[in-house]
Each structure stands twice: as C-alpha cells, then as structure tokens.
Amino acid sequence: MGGKKFAVLLCAEDSEYVKKKYGGYFGVFVRMLGEEGETWKKFRVANGEFPKDEEIEEFDGFVITGSCNDAHGNDVWICKLLNLLKELDTLKKKVLGICFGHQILGRALGGKTGRAEAGWDIGITTVELSSSKLFTSLKIPAFLSVIEAHRDEVRELPPTAEVLAWSSRTGVEMFRYGDHMMGIQGHPEYTMDILLHLIDRLLQRNLIEESVAVEAKSDLEARELDREAWKKLCISFLKGRL
Secondary structure, eight states, X not given: OOOOEEEEEOOSOOOHHHHHHHSHHHHHHHHHHOOTTOEEEEEOGGGTOOOOHHHHTTOSEEEXXXXXXXXXOOOHHHHXXXXXXXXXXXXXXXXXXXXXXXXXXXXXXXXXXXXXXXOOEEEEXXXXXXXXXXXXXXXXXXXXXXXXXXXXXXXXXXXXXXXXXXXSXXXXXXXEETTTEEEESSOTTOOHHHHHHHHHHHHHTTSSOHHHHHHHHHHHHHOOOOHHHHHHHHHXXXXXXX
16 A cells, blocks of 8 residues: 556557567566555556556556657547656656657657657667766766667657657657656667567568668677666656656
8 A cells, every 4th residue: 555556558469479578568568667665556558448548547657659640640548648748757757668659759748759750679789878967967877778669759859858868869868858758769668689689570561671670680680789878867756766
C-alpha cells in the first residue's frame, strides 16, 4: 500500500517471441524499470485502450513504447494519444518516451517528426551525451551504446526542449522538456535476443534489405551494451530522483 503507480502505454502488438519469453513488451519494461512495492499497469493504446480521465491522476509516471506505426501519422489512436500527452504535460506528470514514444512525445509538445534522413538505423549505436547536470549527477559516461531500430526521427524539437544526446546518424537521440518529460530514440529496454528476432521479422516483411540485416547482426557480435547506465538514467528520471 502507498507505493508508486506507473502506466505503460503500449503502442505495438507483442511479437510471439517477446510474449513467450518476457510476457510481452509490458514485461520487458517492468523488468527494466520496476521496483519492489510499485504497481504497474498496461494500456494497449494502439488498440484504443486508454486510461480514463479519473484514472490519470492516480499514476506517478507514464512510459510510451515503440511502435510499427509512424509518429507523424494521423490514425485515430495516435491523435488520441497526442491529446493524452498534452494533458499529461499540463498535469506535469512524468513521461518517458522510447523510440516511437520519443517521437510522438516530441510531436505532442510542438516538435516535428518524419522519415530519418539517414534511413534505417538498426543495430547498436553510440550516442554522445550533453554536459547536462542530469548526467553528471548520476556519473553517466559521455558516450553510451544503445540498441536502435527506427527509420523515423524527431526533426525539430519542441520550443524550450533541450537536446540531451545525439549520434552520427540522428540529431536528437534524447531530449528533455521541463523536468517532467524525456524522450529516448534508442531502446534501452531491449536485449540482444529481442533485437535479433526483430531484425528477422523486419527482413521477412521486406521492410529492410538483407544487407542491412547482415550488417546489424555482425555489429551485435562486436559491441557491448551500456544497459545498466541506461537503466539508472531511466529509473532516476521517471521516479524523480535527479
């Protein structure tokens, strides 16, 4: 009783592999972010399942997941999600957006998203972090590796938003808006096996070229992930420990 309460806004269908091994993407996020005494609830927003107005105030924070949809699209559920995020901004609720979540959060706050100029970024990317006190207080290194799987990006930041990280392929790898909203383009919640299965699915659906899949897989074998640093950063932000 009395523990914090968080919501995961699921913007994609669970793959069979992730469902079987992790209990779906909800399970993946709770595994990374959840701590003892907390309550976590999922809302399948891509299927039209949203928190009721009277429920919103109950939550201490919200996490927006990745998606196969475009954040610049105007599907009914995407427009409804944009309205929800604007409301969460007004209420100053903590919101952490990942990949599609990062992009849709940027759009909701007044920024612009679209196809990435550099094309697909899939594999492990090294991002450079700004000199923000956010990172120095946590003793986070200036460079972190993270799994990426996207072909869209935040092209223009919302007014007053701060760029927190960038890479050679993406100008906005991470941003913060006020003290309550943060977006991360990469997937700190992903494991290597989740990415490998995702690459195979994208290849089967002809969404990526075979050469891209081969290069991404070989990249995985040669690189390490800074999972613990990302975990510490995400938890510290979402739970107001900065």
